[in-house]
Amino acid sequence: MAIKQEVTIEECMENVRSYIKRPENLELIEKAYKFAEKAHEGQVRKSGQPYVVHLIQVANTLASLHCDPKTVAAGFLHDTVEDCEGISEAVIAKEFGKEISTMVEAVTKIGNIQFKDEKEYQANNHRKLFIAMAKDIRVILVKLADRLHNMRTLQYLSPEKEKRIAMETLNVYAPIAHRLGISEIKNELEDLSFKYINPKKYAEVKDLVRQKESDRIEQVNMMIEDIQVILDSYNIDYRIFGRSKHFYSIYKKMVKKNKRFEEILDLLAIRIVTDTKAHCYEILGYIHATYRPIPGRFKDYVAMPKANMYQSLHTTIVEPTHGNIFEVQIRTEDMDAIAERGVAAHWTYKEKGSVRREIEQKEIEDKLSWFRDFSMMTDEESDDPLEYMNVLQKDIFEANVYCLTPLGKVIALPSGSTPIDFAYRIHTEIGHKTIGATVNRAIVPLNTELKTGDVVDILTNNNSSGPSPDWIKIVKSGHARNKIRAFLQHKEQVDRKDLIKTGKQMLVDEINRLKLSQDLIQEKRIENIVHNLSFKTLDDFYVGVANKRVSLQSIVDRLDTRKSSQMDDEAVIKLVNKNNETRSVRATACGVIVPGIDTIAVSLANCCSPIPGDSIEGYISKGQGVKVHRSDCPNIANEKKRLIPVFWADDLEEKLYEVNLIVYSDDRNYLLTDIVTVLQQQNTSLRHVDSKVNDDNLTTTTKLRISVKNGQHLQVIIANLKKVRSVVEVVRVTH
Numbered sequence: 001m002a003i004k005q006e007v008t009i010e011e012c013m014e015n016v017r018s019y020i021k022r023p024e025n026l027e028l029i030e031k032a033y034k035f036a037e038k039a040h041e042g043q044v045r046k047s048g049q050p051y052v053v054h055l056i057q058v059a060n061t062l063a064s065l066h067c068d069p070k071t072v073a074a075g076f077l078h079d080t081v082e083d084c085e086g087i088s089e090a091v092i093a094k095e096f097g098k099e100i101s102t103m104v105e106a107v108t109k110i111g112n113i114q115f116k117d118e119k120e121y122q123a124n125n126h127r128k129l130f131i132a133m134a135k136d137i138r139v140i141l142v143k144l145a146d147r148l149h150n151m152r153t154l155q156y157l158s159p160e161k162e163k164r165i166a167m168e169t170l171n172v173y174a175p176i177a178h179r180l181g182i183s184e185i186k187n188e189l190e191d192l193s194f195k196y197i198n199p200k201k202y203a204e205v206k207d208l209v210r211q212k213e214s215d216r217i218e219q220v221n222m223m224i225e226d227i228q229v230i231l232d233s234y235n236i237d238y239r240i241f242g243r244s245k246h247f248y249s250i251y252k253k254m255v256k257k258n259k260r261f262e263e264i265l266d267l268l269a270i271r272i273v274t275d276t277k278a279h280c281y282e283i284l285g286y287i288h289a290t291y292r293p294i295p296g297r298f299k300d301y302v303a304m305p306k307a308n309m310y311q312s313l314h315t316t317i318v319e320p321t322h323g324n325i326f327e328v329q330i331r332t333e334d335m336d337a338i339a340e341r342g343v344a345a346h347w348t349y350k351e352k353g354s355v356r357r358e359i360e361q362k363e364i365e366d367k368l369s370w371f372r373d374f375s376m377m378t379d380e381e382s383d384d385p386l387e388y389m390n391v392l393q394k395d396i397f398e399a400n401v402y403c404l405t406p407l408g409k410v411i412a413l414p415s416g417s418t419p420i421d422f423a424y425r426i427h428t429e430i431g432h433k434t435i436g437a438t439v440n441r442a443i444v445p446l447n448t449e450l451k452t453g454d455v456v457d458i459l460t461n462n463n464s465s466g467p468s469p470d471w472i473k474i475v476k477s478g479h480a481r482n483k484i485r486a487f488l489q490h491k492e493q494v495d496r497k498d499l500i501k502t503g504k505q506m507l508v509d510e511i512n513r514l515k516l517s518q519d520l521i522q523e524k525r526i527e528n529i530v531h532n533l534s535f536k537t538l539d540d541f542y543v544g545v546a547n548k549r550v551s552l553q554s555i556v557d558r559l560d561t562r563k564s565s566q567m568d569d570e571a572v573i574k575l576v577n578k579n580n581e582t583r584s585v586r587a588t589a590c591g592v593i594v595p596g597i598d599t600i601a602v603s604l605a606n607c608c609s610p611i612p613g614d615s616i617e618g619y620i621s622k623g624q625g626v627k628v629h630r631s632d633c634p635n636i637a638n639e640k641k642r643l644i645p646v647f648w649a650d651d652l653e654e655k656l657y658e659v660n661l662i663v664y665s666d667d668r669n670y671l672l673t674d675i676v677t678v679l680q681q682q683n684t685s686l687r688h689v690d691s692k693v694n695d696d697n698l699t700t701t702t703k704l705r706i707s708v709k710n711g712q713h714l715q716v717i718i719a720n721l722k723k724v725r726s727v728v729e730v731v732r733v734t735h
């Protein structure tokens with residue numbers, strides 16, 4: 001097979017007709033040609049040639065690979081959707097059917113990705129992305145044929161573009177051609193890339209090869225004659241010919257093995273093609289019986305094919321007269337076709353007259369399952385089939401989705417992964433600070449399942465308090481899960497230590513404030529009440545104190561047994577009346593002064609949650625001392641008799657008060673994240689949150705219980721919450 005340069009449409013069709021005979025297939029291809037010619041009418045390539053010349057070359061390459069009629073048609077049509085106005089996939093589908101339009105669509109999509117960043121692991125990911133996006137082997141063939149002609153005409157582009165495209169070709173396209181075993185395309189792509197990436201070296205190698213060319217041809221021809229003499233004495237069908245290595249592979253060997261040009265062993269190369277497998281080994285035997293093989297250079301890819309299905313016997317022998325070294329490849333015609341055209345040979349379109357449907361079906365399935373395996377494959381092919389299977393296994397179960405950063409870096413993730421997995425794969429800190437994400441420029445929920453080809457942008461906020469425990473359920477990659485777990489565990493430990501310290505300090509402060517003896521809070525004494533207050537351990541107790549799950553007042557009451565907290569209502573009222581003149585000004589624990597009373601429990605009412613700055617009144621409750629309510633609390637509206645005047649202390653210690661808010665808003669993604677961000681910015685802690693989308697599916701009601709310092713602090717928070725996008729109203733509530 002040789003892929004001819006610059007063929008005419010007549011030559012191309014001749015190539016097509018060499019293996020496609022049915023009139024309906026030929027008609028389809030001709031229709032595609034006519035359609036493309038008309039669609040691209042007036043367009044010229046950078047080379048100045050009419051655009052259709054490019055399409056003819058692409059289709060001709062596909063025909064040289066003996067692709068099926070639809071693929072050849074897709075070759076003609078592959079640039080119509082991208083480059084021609086008014087031609088959509090729908091138009092192609094209508095004219096040529098869904099199969100061809102799907103192929104054209106995939107080719108267009110892949111064409112829109114620039115495979116940048118040339119680190120090896122990235123190139124590997126790019127290849128995977130490419131293959132995964134193609135979905136269909138025929139799309140890859142069209143893309144390779146397209147790239148081949150673009151590389152052949154690369155000199156018409158700017159030098160920077162030349163380099164970029166050449167790098168992309170060398171790192172992504174050529175390895176894919178290699179993986180598919182299409183050595184002719186692979187070799188040409190490599191040599192063309194080499195020429196643009198390293199013009200100096202390319203010229204050097206080319207020169208060296210030229211200088212030695214006539215010598216080499218002579219040596220090869222002599223060797224061929226010698227071998228023919230041997231083989232002709234046996235009854236074996238064969239053909240033998242010399243072959244030349246392409247420039248890039250010579251250069252690679254010089255660099256990789258650090259050898260000078262003269263030392264590259266297999267410059268002299270001979271190939272023998274025969275009819276059967278048995279004859280391959282037989283020929284090998286005759287050659288080894290005559291020439292000394294170089295140890296370690298014999299490879300049996302017939303018994304153990306390469307991952308790309310390549311089969312051949314390789315041996316390197318020394319010719320005794322001049323001491324020249326030859327690499328000899330021995331293979332069957334079938335193996336040779338696969339070596340040249342690779343998987344395309346398996347795909348070869350055959351117009352069969354009377355093949356049974358089931359057989360055809362089975363063949364298609366074999367091809368498809370082969371392709372599935374292929375598309376899962378990652379690392380460079382391995383000579384060891386076991387290792388190859390391992391790689392395959394690993395990939396089937398691991399990396400399956402390939403997404404891009406906005407800068408075009410490919411991130412490989414397990415299928416089902418979310419933007420959170422993506423964020424953690426970029427960087428752990430990015431993961432921790434994630435507050436949202438866009439996929440293909442649209443904002444999406446963080447549990448969105450990513451698809452191959454998605455461009456993902458992660459939104460972060462440095463004030464983010466870190467990953468939410470819910471994320472563990474959302475993420476798919478072990479990597480992200482581990483990072484989130486580690487973060488949460490660490491945070492919990494730090495938080496807990498802080499809380500224990502805070503709880504202890506709060507008790508000490510309270511005892512000091514009440515001018516009571518420090519003895520009261522000896523650990524022994526406290527241990528006695530821990531269980532009564534239904535805490536498991538001492539540490540749990542302190543955490544409870546810090547979290548205000550238990551009031552300081554009740555702790556002190558329990559610790560200070562001298563004090564009686566039992567007092568009925570009548571007694572309270574009497575007390576109020578009796579002590580009305582004494583004007584005690586000592587603030588109680590909650591920061592409220594109850595004139596004349598400092599021996600009974602005073603606490604803030606849960607219903608209206610008053611905070612400093614609110615107008616308040618004391619309510620003498622039944623058996624629970626004085627409850628402080630906001631003056632406008634509906635719960636005390638009809639209880640005038642039991643109310644007493646109370647005041648906020650002037651110099652309040654830094655203390656937090658809890659209030660209830662309701663945020664009414666239009667529903668949208670990340671609303672809660674934004675609300676939480678505002679709260680964090682205002683140094684507020686969220687005690688409780690309950691957010692739900694209302695029945696109308698359009699609006700959201702979010703109930704918050706937050707801690708604030710005072711009324712002023714609360715006003716600032718409310719004002720900022722109202723600024724959050726889509727928030728309609730924020731109200732403080734009583735319940």
Ligand code: MN
Nearest residue numbers: 054078079146
């Ligand atoms: Mn093209």
